[in-house]
Amino acid sequence: MKHPFPSIPTIFAILFITASLAAAERAPVVLLWPNGAPGSEAKKDLPEIDLHKSYGSIAGIHNPSITAFLPATGRATGAGILVIPGGGHRELCVVHEGYNVGQWLADHGIAAFVLKHRLAKETNSTYRIEVESLADTQRALRLIRSRAEEWSVDPARLGAMGFSAGGELVNLVSGRNDDGNAAAPDPVDRFGCKIAFQGLIYPGRSGDILPRADSPPAFLACGFDDRQDIAEGLAEVYLRFKRAKVPAELHIYTGTGHGFGLRASNKGPSSEWPVRFREWLDERGFLQGKP
Numbered sequence: 192m193k194h195p196f197p198s199i200p201t202i203f204a205i206l207f208i209t210a211s212l213a214a215a216e217r218a219p220v221v222l223l224w225p226n227g228a229p230g231s232e233a234k235k236d237l238p239e240i241d242l243h244k245s246y247g248s249i250a251g252i253h254n255p256s257i258t259a260f261l262p263a264t265g266r267a268t269g270a271g272i273l274v275i276p277g278g279g280h281r282e283l284c285v286v287h288e289g290y291n292v293g294q295w296l297a298d299h300g301i302a303a304f305v306l307k308h309r310l311a312k313e314t315n316s317t318y319r320i321e322v323e324s325l326a327d328t329q330r331a332l333r334l335i336r337s338r339a340e341e342w343s344v345d346p347a348r349l350g351a352m353g354f355s356a357g358g359e360l361v362n363l364v365s366g367r368n369d370d371g372n373a374a375a376p377d378p379v380d381r382f383g384c385k386i387a388f389q390g391l392i393y394p395g396r397s398g399d400i401l402p403r404a405d406s407p408p409a410f411l412a413c414g415f416d417d418r419q420d421i422a423e424g425l426a427e428v429y430l431r432f433k434r435a436k437v438p439a440e441l442h443i444y445t446g447t448g449h450g451f452g453l454r455a456s457n458k459g460p461s462s463e464w465p466v467r468f469r470e471w472l473d474e475r476g477f478l479q480g481k482p
Contacts, residue, residue: 218293221338223255223330230323231309239307247286248278250313255327257304257334260293261342268300268478271344272390273331276305277355277450279395280312280320287452288354288392295453295465300478302344306331308360321363328360329384333371336382348477350388350407352468354452358394365389365407388477390468393417393449397424402431408438410471412464414447421449440471 227235234253242248257273274296276288283289285305293303308327309318318324328351336346353361370383386407393413394400397420402409409432413425422443432439444451444461451461472478 218261218290219259220256221259221334223257223327223334228253228255228309228323228327228330242282247290248282248284249307250282250310252283252307252309255306255308255330257306257331258290258293259342260290260297260303260305262297262300262302266300267302267343269343269345269348270300270472270477271302271304271335271339271342271349272296273328273335273349273351273386274303274305275308275328275351275353275357275360277353277357277393277395278310280310280324280356280359282310282313283307284354284450284452287454288357288450291453292352292465296469299465299469301469301472302342304331304335306357320359324360325363325367328364329368330379332364332368332384332386333379333382337379345479346382348387348479350390350477351386352390352392352410353394354392355450356395358391359396359399361386361389361391362394362396362400366403388472388475391425391428392452392464393421394425394428395421397421397428400428400431402428402435402437402439404435404437406432406435406437408475410440410468412442412444412468414449414451414461415443415445416448418449438475440467442467 231253237253239249240251274292276283276285278284289305293305296303309323311318311320339346351361368385371381375381388407390410411425413421429439429441447461
């Protein structure tokens with residue numbers, strides 16, 4: 192006979208997700224384009240879709256935004272990170288690859304901004320990864336820089352971290368960026384969208400990650416039991432960074448598959464990847480104002 196009540200781990204996971212969503216509700220949400228994203232103005236008032244409340248997944252994003260997780264007063268190091276959740280470009284896993292990560296970073300002195308971008312592979316989507324999704328990523332970085340003083344972020348220490356499909360966008364923006372357009376009528380577009388460092392956490396399309404000598408340093412992490420193109424592909428990506436003479440650090444966690452993100456249920460070495468990431472930032476000199 193099945194037990195009529197959820198298991199203790201299930202209850203704990205639900206409580207953790209509820210707490211994460213509550214924290215996200217308290218964090219300020221800033222639209223990337225107040226009047227609607229270019230090409231999506233007519234859809235800007237459409238509500239987002241909650242797909243899987245059990246683990247926090249959304250779709251139907253037509254008015255892209257960032258949710259800001261800011262360190263407490265006196266705790267800011269000056270580093271900032273754009274966090275891009277995964278979901279195969281069909282949805283966004285905004286809790287364990289977004290809000291949980293943003294809150295952890297803020298608690299450790301790093302300003303974090305969780306991106307909700309337009310999804311290219313959602314059913315009936317007219318968006319494209321290298322057009323609208325990339326444009327949202329670039330705009331988010333410009334927006335953070337435009338408010339860097341307000342959010343205690345050093346523009347020279349702004350990076351990006353992506354999970355799975357989000358890692359694809361981080362890789363794209365690491366190679367497709369600019370210093371802004373000083374003559375742009377929109378003040379936000381006068382700021383650049385370059386990143387100082389990148390975190391690629393089990394990124395998709397590893398074959399597309401082709402570092403150049405001017406690529407930002409990279410922190411790479413995945414599970415040993417992930418699919419071949421990621422578990423083996425990321426090892427090859429590390430070698431590409433090394434051959435390009437770009438600093439990189441690789442972690443492959445045994446007994447771990449895809450999508451571990453940051454969850455209360457994570458156990459073993461893979462649960463410590465945020466600590467390793469922060470240590471790496473410190474070693475690279477991005478945490479100058481240590482809390």
